Amino acid sequence: MTQKDPKLLIQPGPQLRQEMTTPVVMRDVWYALTPATLAGIWFFGLGAFLVLLASIAGAVLVEWFFSPQEKRRYFLGDGSAILTGWLLGLTLPPALPMWMAFIGGAVAIGLGKTIWGGLGGNLFNPALVGRAFLLATFPIAMTTWTAPGDFFSIPSSVFALPLMQGEVDALTQASPLGLMKFAHKETGFFDLLFGNTSGSLGETSGLLLILGGVYLWWRRDLDWRIPVGILAAAMVFSSILFLIDPDKYPGPIFSALSGGMLLGAIYMATDPVTSPLTPKGTWIFAIGIGLLVILIRVFGGFPEGMMYAILLMNAVTPLIDRYTQPRVFGRGLDSK
Amino acid sequence: MMKALRLPGRALGGFDHGVHPPHHKERTEDLPIQRLPFGSRFVMPLGQHIGAPSVPVVKAGDAVRRGQLIAGPGGFVSVALHSPVTGKVLDVGPHRYSDGTFREAIAIEADPYDSQEFEGAPIDWESLSLEAFIGEVQKAGIVGMGGAAFPCHVKYSLPEGTRIRCLLINGAECEPYLTTDHRLMVERPEALLHGAEIVRSKLGAEEIVIGVEKNKPDAIEMLQRSIGPGQPVRVVPLEVKYPQGAEKMLIKSIFGVEVPAGKLPRDVQIAVNNVGTIVAIADYFQKGMPLIERVVTVSGPGVAYPANLLAPLGTPIRDLLRFAGGLKEETRQVVMGGPMMGASIADLDAPILKGSSGILALTANETGRPEERPCIRCGRCVEACPYFLNPARFARLARARLYEEMAEKYNVMDCVECGCCTYSCPSGIPIVQHIRTAKDYLRSMTRKEK
Numbered sequence: 001m002t003q004k005d006p007k008l009l010i011q012p013g014p015q016l017r018q019e020m021t022t023p024v025v026m027r028d029v030w031y032a033l034t035p036a037t038l039a040g041i042w043f044f045g046l047g048a049f050l051v052l053l054a055s056i057a058g059a060v061l062v063e064w065f066f067s068p069q070e071k072r073r074y075f076l077g078d079g080s081a082i083l084t085g086w087l088l089g090l091t092l093p094p095a096l097p098m099w100m101a102f103i104g105g106a107v108a109i110g111l112g113k114t115i116w117g118g119l120g121g122n123l124f125n126p127a128l129v130g131r132a133f134l135l136a137t138f139p140i141a142m143t144t145w146t147a148p149g150d151f152f153s154i155p156s157s158v159f160a161l162p163l164m165q166g167e168v169d170a171l172t173q174a175s176p177l178g179l180m181k182f183a184h185k186e187t188g189f190f191d192l193l194f195g196n197t198s199g200s201l202g203e204t205s206g207l208l209l210i211l212g213g214v215y216l217w218w219r220r221d222l223d224w225r226i227p228v229g230i231l232a233a234a235m236v237f238s239s240i241l242f243l244i245d246p247d248k249y250p251g252p253i254f255s256a257l258s259g260g261m262l263l264g265a266i267y268m269a270t271d272p273v274t275s276p277l278t279p280k281g282t283w284i285f286a287i288g289i290g291l292l293v294i295l296i297r298v299f300g301g302f303p304e305g306m307m308y309a310i311l312l313m314n315a316v317t318p319l320i321d322r323y324t325q326p327r328v329f330g331r332g333l334d335s336k
Numbered sequence: 337m338m339k340a341l342r343l344p345g346r347a348l349g350g351f352d353h354g355v356h357p358p359h360h361k362e363r364t365e366d367l368p369i370q371r372l373p374f375g376s377r378f379v380m381p382l383g384q385h386i387g388a389p390s391v392p393v394v395k396a397g398d399a400v401r402r403g404q405l406i407a408g409p410g411g412f413v414s415v416a417l418h419s420p421v422t423g424k425v426l427d428v429g430p431h432r433y434s435d436g437t438f439r440e441a442i443a444i445e446a447d448p449y450d451s452q453e454f455e456g457a458p459i460d461w462e463s464l465s466l467e468a469f470i471g472e473v474q475k476a477g478i479v480g481m482g483g484a485a486f487p488c489h490v491k492y493s494l495p496e497g498t499r500i501r502c503l504l505i506n507g508a509e510c511e512p513y514l515t516t517d518h519r520l521m522v523e524r525p526e527a528l529l530h531g532a533e534i535v536r537s538k539l540g541a542e543e544i545v546i547g548v549e550k551n552k553p554d555a556i557e558m559l560q561r562s563i564g565p566g567q568p569v570r571v572v573p574l575e576v577k578y579p580q581g582a583e584k585m586l587i588k589s590i591f592g593v594e595v596p597a598g599k600l601p602r603d604v605q606i607a608v609n610n611v612g613t614i615v616a617i618a619d620y621f622q623k624g625m626p627l628i629e630r631v632v633t634v635s636g637p638g639v640a641y642p643a644n645l646l647a648p649l650g651t652p653i654r655d656l657l658r659f660a661g662g663l664k665e666e667t668r669q670v671v672m673g674g675p676m677m678g679a680s681i682a683d684l685d686a687p688i689l690k691g692s693s694g695i696l697a698l699t700a701n702e703t704g705r706p707e708e709r710p711c712i713r714c715g716r717c718v719e720a721c722p723y724f725l726n727p728a729r730f731a732r733l734a735r736a737r738l739y740e741e742m743a744e745k746y747n748v749m750d751c752v753e754c755g756c757c758t759y760s761c762p763s764g765i766p767i768v769q770h771i772r773t774a775k776d777y778l779r780s781m782t783r784k785e786k
Contacts, residue, residue, distance in 0.1 A: 005663065005684060006663055006665060006666075006667045006668070007668075008667075008668070008669055008670055008680070008681065008682065008684075009668050009669040009680065009703065009704060010436075010669075010680040010682055011669070011680055011703075011704070011705065012680075012766055012768065012769040012772070013671075013675075013676065013677055013678060013679060013680075013755055013758075013768065014675060014676040014677065014755030014758055014759050014768070015669060015671050015675040015676075015678060015680070015696075015698060015702075015703045016357050016512060016675040016676060016698075016702060016703065016759060017702060017703055017704060017705060017706070017759075018357070018759060018760065020716075020760075020762045021706045021709075021762045021763070021764065022709045022712060022762050022763050024762070025712075025714070025762055074707070078709060118710060119709070119710045119712060120710035120711050120712050120713060120763075121710070223715065272712050272713050272714035272715065273712050273713050275713075276715075277713055277715045277718050277726065277728055277729075278715070278718060278726070279715075279718075279719065282715075325726060325746070326718075326724040326726075327724060328597065328723060328724050328725060328747050328750055329584070329588075329594060329597070329722065329723040329724050329750070330584065330594045330595055330596045330597035330598075330599070330723075330750070331596070331597045331747065331750070333594060333596055
């Protein structure tokens, strides 16, 4: 009685496989972003949804274009291009012309990622590279904030023809950070928490952003040190300023909930590719971002500083990694 | 009553990092050890331990008895080999090894009419000097049975001025699926304690510590109940975490002491032995039986009837699998040893060896790496490495063939290849394999310089 042996796999160990793979991680982030995204669309209307779609389309198209033909499905399969476009979209003003969002997505992947050698090779967060490009190129459109309005009315600027700015016909309103910086007016706590304020389309709902972050932490996709470090540093720094002059400087709660702070701290700065590898380095990275944000917001020319804070710390990540190697087991013990 | 001595800095909260793979031990942990019936053909490779291969003392056609010496040690770091069965030597020559290569081995055909009863006499260990004891252990062919198969007597040969204060018995068995040490602790606690006492008294150690992962409560209880009055034995329950059974991690968990890089446990006055090794020592001194059989866990979703088998060495892997119900069709891989550090088996007709703790039949659900993707620097490997090395950096440097930099700046030679990094990698990068390549290259370079 002979039965043929099954074809046996020969591979180097370990033989056991775990379920967490890069595509799974990317998809987890999609799920985490969904509630805050839906809230953004709810507050800012269908126009915001179109802006988001344009940004994702730009990112995916460039990823497709620059990946080798036979590996296209594989490259797109990891879901990272969609995520980059999505994250970029969430940082855009809800009434931005779609063609600008599309270019932003394209630049995010093109200049932010593929030019560095693709996934894992880039130094800077791709979504923020896209945003920095848009801010430098279209400074007015990128800082025109609309107030939350009717769900079905789409601002005509969204449909502006390429190379056209379009007229923003929705009610424009300064963002909470702008109000703070230029008028010293503080937005209410609950408006900030639920997202009923003007701002980028995905950054306004603090509560849902935190919820997604907790999900990612629970799935072990997120290095908790980064959001915790950023928020702690930013809040401590702004508390100090607040104590010095409460009329001029915002308090710690406002600092933590306003602008891109939560979106950046939970979803952007935690991009594993552009943050340090070592636990100690991660703390340095996070605290650096927290301090820089407040520094830029309070003393810089822009009302918001999250993007530049993260990009600046991205730039020093290799240096941080080099100087924060952990002590190897059994080495560097004092000889007592 | 003699009080168990406490070594300095004891008992402190385990080791850092490591991974928690599902342990899958429920398949075999409650199954008593069964004796595998003798087959007809046995193959004993001459190099089934670390060190110089054994030197054959028999030739084709010789009649051999079960337990008879068939090859002597080929040097100091080498051990003797004994016939696992009564029968006739078929030949001495190249035979297939489990990895598919041919290696020198002695093939023996069992005598189908023999009872295969082992005949031997106890050895008076109490009167032996340390040197004579070490010689006996080498003569018995005893090697580390946790998987590495390092000759046991070498560990006992201490350089001048070194003293062993504690005999640490490794009952962690942190590899998933394996339950051989577990069953030995439950079924043969007296043999274990007796063997431990022999080694302890010969080395002049003050106490015996047995470290057991907490997922074996019955083993812990059984050992505790079997300790005789006044015996200086402590049983220490350990956190269930891989690689708890790596000897340096075990020492860190129990004593809070880090063995310095490049040093051995004896440098912190500890000798570490696996449970199976100690039982083998007990069998030799109690019954005169050298190392000719061992307990092997046959498990995994690819076999219908998982089992803990007491099998003669040299038995074809196929015989063990057949006893366990044969391979199911969906089996994708057969592994020798544990799934973390074990190796793929290429030839099912190859024999089991002194270091074979398990034969695992895995299906596509457990094995096979995901398609390799670029490193996203997530840091999971960095937080998994129990030696606090930087595996992500290793993979990157190895790909660029910067092997020297891996050694000089990042201490790649400290890696014990436990596989935590590769297991935790979401991008399916064979990090340990890169590290092995680097270590092999660096070792060959140092050899050339000499």
